[in-house]
Amino acid sequence: MSSRIGVRLTQGVAMAKEPEQWQEWFHWLKAAGFGYVDLQSITKETLAALSEAGLSLGSFDARKVPQLLSRDEDKRSVAVQELTDQLSEAAGLGATTCFMCLVPEQAATPLTESFGLFCGVFPAIVEHAERLGIKLVLEGYPGPAPYYPTLGCTPEMLRAMFAAVPSPALCVNYDPSHLVRLGIDYIRFLREFADRIAHVHAKDCAILDESVYLYGRSQRPVFAKPPKFSEGPWRYTIPGDGNVHWQTVAFELDQTGYRGPVCIELEDHRYTGSVEAHRRGLIQALAQLHMFT
Template identity: 30%
Template sequence: MKLGFLTACLPRRSLEEIVTWAVSAGFEALEVAAWPDLGDRPFTATHLKAEDFGEREADEVRALFDEHRLTLSSLSFYDNNLHPDPDERAAINAHVRACIAAAALVGCPTVGTFVGRDPSKSVTENLRDAEKIFPPLVEQAGEKGVKLIIENCVMEGWHPDGYPGNLAYSPELWEWMFSLGLYLNFDPSHLVWMGIDPVTALRPYVDRIPHAQAKDIEVFPERRNRYGYPGRAVDRPDPWDVGWWRYRVPGLGQVDWRRLVDTLYEGGFDGVLSVEHEDPVWGGTEDRVRTGLRFAYSTLRPLLVA
């Protein structure tokens, strides 16, 4: 198992700069952000332009990673593949295809995205739509030797009432995803606030997890007693401000990383554990982000077999 991080936390840095720093900090892999360069959403970045990526670009990226003996673990484009606007949905689906093609060119084993959701439709209706959209994407990925992985992030901010906006938040939905040929990019933090024990949920599915993310969560039960699990309702100007929990870097929240890493090893996982840094305490400046990444490293590195 190797330890890496998702590059989206350093959006203003070039991929070369991030690679150099990652190696100096002891990381062994990078999950590379590959969103389109739209500049209008947090926690996204464009460190690889999938829509404009050919053999020359692939050679340059491979050389960069080979020079620093770093693993490129995944290309990340987490967006709503069931977007309610047909044109936006088509553009997102097309960019997933571009990421698959880019991953194949550069020899990257996985591409990460979301299932998503149209909030105007029921869960059942969304699942039927997804069953039409994803099989061609899975087929393209399979033909190119790439696995399409779905993160189990709830994406509550995509739903007007704070309900799940990404239909991949529970083991029930993971099994549905697997039936379509999709894989799981496992992130324990989202399970905690949904009331699901991450280790119990993880154990039966390790063989369908080629890549995992490391993000922690801090929960405030006294606030949940006021808001309920969907979060703030009366005054919620920020759709992502649930009000009773926040993301943290590993070691500063409530995930039991020792048990979780042990369960990954027990299940035969030998991929990359990638820190996804969305901690508001250790955010705001690049220096604080790097400190947060170092703290995550100090928490996780001792748990991994050298």
């Protein structure tokens, strides 16, 4: 699996905005031993820079995602058109994996309502993606407190979504950190949705027993201030520093026949604030993944 390890690279992680800075990052990633990069957006120029550095594209982010689940019909229509256009452009550039997190436009939207909106707009989107040979991968990040409105985080909801839109183009981005956070068996999940996993994020989550005692699982701390990438009873970490058993994950992924990229999503408060800190975290994460694969 080591040759397939990549990085989800965003402006927040890379601290880079200019094309020259992205190119420098690509060459650093290749020299550090990475093979794939997930990008927020792609152009002919960025993909050429990736290729020149000897890297491959993992995924690109969908645009206008919250508007897809807007209560405003006109907004939904515009968002569907923009996404289908984006998918056509991406297919023309050779991209095959589109990442999205289905957080609705209004965070207070009940999940049942969001599911109804999903059933209305996604059949056409997924049909278009299937024709283009693009996989739409859904990440199970629960969404912001206090509503946690993201669609597609739990096995219950994913079963309903795949029943409503059975196309093989609708897939899962497997990120065990969110499952640990939610208390969902991340290995059972991997086995159940093995045929839907089209992308993997390497991120861990540590359950903090003392914090669970102090705050419980359902309420955030009132007086304490949790570190970044935490809500109190848990915190996201680099792979190997949390509750995920990565050797088992690697074995199960191999058993399912998954051969795609495994991209580190760096959300660990110890490795933020500077380019040097981010790179130190990525190197540490890469070294730990190599031990478990």
